[in-house]
Amino acid sequence: METQAKKTVLERSTDFIEQKIAPPLLRLSQVRYLEALQRTFITLMPYMVLGATATLILNLSGLFLEETGLNMPGVAKAIDSVINPCKPWLFQIVFVTINLLAMIAAVLNGYFLGDYYNKKDSNVTAVASAVVAMIAFLSFIDFSQLSANFDWPAYILGSPSLFGGLLISIFAVEIYRFLIGRKITIKMPEAVPPMIASAFTSMIPVCAVIILCTLIGQGLGDFDFLSMLNRGTAYLVVGGSGPVAQGIGFVLDRILWFVGLHGSNIVSSVMQPVWTTMITDNINAFAAHQEIPYMFTEQWINFYVRCSIFPVALLCSMSKVKRFKVLGKLSLPGTIFNIAEPVMYGLPIVLNPLMFVPWVLGFAVLYVFNAILGVLGITPAVVAMTVWTMPAPLASFIGSGFNIVAPIITLLNITIIFFMFLPFFKVMEKQVLKEEEQYEAEQGRDK
Numbered sequence: 001m002e003t004q005a006k007k008t009v010l011e012r013s014t015d016f017i018e019q020k021i022a023p024p025l026l027r028l029s030q031v032r033y034l035e036a037l038q039r040t041f042i043t044l045m046p047y048m049v050l051g052a053t054a055t056l057i058l059n060l061s062g063l064f065l066e067e068t069g070l071n072m073p074g075v076a077k078a079i080d081s082v083i084n085p086c087k088p089w090l091f092q093i094v095f096v097t098i099n100l101l102a103m104i105a106a107v108l109n110g111y112f113l114g115d116y117y118n119k120k121d122s123n124v125t126a127v128a129s130a131v132v133a134m135i136a137f138l139s140f141i142d143f144s145q146l147s148a149n150f151d152w153p154a155y156i157l158g159s160p161s162l163f164g165g166l167l168i169s170i171f172a173v174e175i176y177r178f179l180i181g182r183k184i185t186i187k188m189p190e191a192v193p194p195m196i197a198s199a200f201t202s203m204i205p206v207c208a209v210i211i212l213c214t215l216i217g218q219g220l221g222d223f224d225f226l227s228m229l230n231r232g233t234a235y236l237v238v239g240g241s242g243p244v245a246q247g248i249g250f251v252l253d254r255i256l257w258f259v260g261l262h263g264s265n266i267v268s269s270v271m272q273p274v275w276t277t278m279i280t281d282n283i284n285a286f287a288a289h290q291e292i293p294y295m296f297t298e299q300w301i302n303f304y305v306r307c308s309i310f311p312v313a314l315l316c317s318m319s320k321v322k323r324f325k326v327l328g329k330l331s332l333p334g335t336i337f338n339i340a341e342p343v344m345y346g347l348p349i350v351l352n353p354l355m356f357v358p359w360v361l362g363f364a365v366l367y368v369f370n371a372i373l374g375v376l377g378i379t380p381a382v383v384a385m386t387v388w389t390m391p392a393p394l395a396s397f398i399g400s401g402f403n404i405v406a407p408i409i410t411l412l413n414i415t416i417i418f419f420m421f422l423p424f425f426k427v428m429e430k431q432v433l434k435e436e437e438q439y440e441a442e443q444g445r446d447k
Contacts, residue, residue: 033170034270036112040166041272043108044101045385048280051097052384054090055287056401057083094287098280099158105276106137106165113173123185124177128202132209136172137165139210140217140226156226159280163273164229172209179205241278243371246296250305250367254360258350271298279385286383286401295374299382303396304370305363307410309343310335311418315425316347321432337389354428355421362420366413373409380406 061079083090107130114129141156179185186200216225253267268275275298285292313335316328324347331342349355373379380400390398392414393407400406 039112040108047097054093102161102165103157106169107134110169117177129173133169133172136213137168139213176205282383292381307392309340358421
């Protein structure tokens with residue numbers, strides 16, 4: 001009781017988060033469906049970055065147009081002369097990445113779910129699960145509506161069908177593995193080679209899944225299940241795309257990081273489908289020269305709010321405390337490229353009461369500041385993805401479609417972060433210097 005009484009409010013809050021809030025969130029992120037989703041979107045990332053980059057290149061001349069750009073038509077014409085011959089294969093890159101996003105996600109999600117179940121039942125294989133998930137998803141598409149040149153609309157196979165593709169893949173794999181688990185299969189003699197036997201083992205489950213999905217997808221007259229699902233999930237995306245919903249997720253991310261958990265991974269395990277739909281819709285709108293639908297994307301938070309821990313590493317490198325100085329010099333290069341762990345655990349920021357205010361409350365205020373800029377239309381929307389290790393000012397410049405305002409806002413936020421941490425770092429530095437002086441004095445007396 002006496003120990004509990006001595007604990008500060010911050011320490012008791014930290015204990016509460018660590019013991020009561022964090023464990024269920026960690027368990028949530030380890031649910032097999034969310035775990036498969038995480039692996040799916042990690043695998044998708046290179047293709048999405050590639051598709052977004054191709055979209056940017058296709059629209060690069062727009063930066064220099066007379067009415068909508070920098071009023072340098074000569075430069076725009078020169079860029080077009082270089083890009084126009086490349087357009088066929090650049091459009092193809094966009095098509096096979098961004099425009100096929102839902103189908104690819106369905107296949108990957110099916111694969112990773114199958115991989116999970118394979119550890120429990122060797123008859124359920126990851127490859128077979130991926131294939132049955134893909135065919136199940138395609139069973140919901142009316143191929144008679146496709147044009148003669150096989151021009152699959154992005155609405156059906158792209159980001160609008162992302163939630164539908166993921167749900168259908170889960171549905172297909174669950175039925176597939178359930179039937180195999182209940183031994184509702186064709187049983188082959190032991191003399192039959194394993195590869196042939198596994199094909200026959202899958203026969204009944206696969207047929208059941210595809211027939212069922214085809215009946216739901218195309219066998220109920222004018223009832224279009226996938227389009228209905230797309231409309232329903234569009235409301236979910238819109239509901240989760242506003243500044244309040246995104247702000248709650250961001251503050252939770254900061255709190256979890258503070259208690260030593262990877263907040264970004266935990267939050268993204270739930271939010272990633274919403275985030276992916278938002279950024280791909282932005283990319284498609286940018287490519288079509290339409291109004292950008294979403295401001296508060298994951299990339300918007302990364303480029304403008306979370307932007308960099310570089311200011312804290314800079315404070316460390318200028319410190320009078322020897323270990324802080326060494327930490328700062330070692331971590332500065334990494335923080336430029338968004339590698340934060342050395343500072344998070346080396347300073348530390350994690351479970352450090354002095355750092356709670358700037359890390360959680362300070363970043364919350366910074367989010368509100370940037371949300372106001374976003375609502376007012378001052379902050380450019382993000383229309384492309386970049387690799388996460390790209391320095392934030394460069395990432396915001398490229399991600400905004402080469403809008404020069406974006407890196408200016410990012411640099412402003414980095415400056416704010418510096419002054420946000422400065423007073424708390426100085427208090428911490430003063431405490432450590434006092435401890436070092438006491439230690440040196442004690443060592444001198446011992447000699």
